[in-house]
Amino acid sequence: MDKLCQRNLSLWVGEYLPGLRRYFACRAHPADVDDLVQEVFAHLYWHLGRSGVEVKNPRNYIYTVAKNLLVSHSRYQKARCRAYHDSLSSDFDIPDMITxxxxxxxxxxxxxxxxxxxxxxxxxxxxxxxxxxxxxxxxxxxxxxxxxxxxxxxxxxxxxxxxxxxxxxxx
Missing domain, CATH: 1.10.10.10 (Winged helix-like DNA-binding domain superfamily/Winged helix DNA-binding domain)
Incomplete structure (x- = not known):
């Protein structure tokens, strides 16, 4: 990846990171938000590094990738029946101590x-x-x-x- 691509990617991360977090926060489980944001930028990094194609409208490209990731993520979660899983809370007490x-x-x-x-x-x-x-x-x-x-x-x-x-x- 050349210096221009790296500079563009750094700028886009700074510019679109907060908006992507809000986008995913409204549509995905809170525990998955950061992972989804990271996936968007990983995809962008891969695309810029491999294809050499210039992204003319980064906002549209980034949010299109985000939308597609959200669809894939939703399908994956549905297949895993995530709605039926209970998450552990941080105040989880161990009921049985070693005696x-x-x-x-x-x-x-x-x-x-x-x-x-x-x-x-x-x-x-x-x-x-x-x-x-x-x-x-x-x-x-x-x-x-x-x-x-x-x-x-x-x-x-x-x-x-x-x-x-x-x-x-x-x-």
Missing amino acids: PERTVIGIQDCRCVFKAILGLPPRARTAFKFHRFEGMTYQDIAERMEISKESVKELIQRALIKVRRALEEAS
């Missing part, structure tokens, strides 16, 4: 899980350990154990069911 009783319960649960894992059939135990403790993908496990990916999936699902049952029985 000696909770520590003992946690240790007992860990022992129960380890006992259940050790009680798994060898192939299921191996697949489970590869996946949960070594972070291997199903494909990597399948190649290492020389079995199909579907077999790995079944082994891990059975292992999870047995571990879950063991925890439920202990409770």
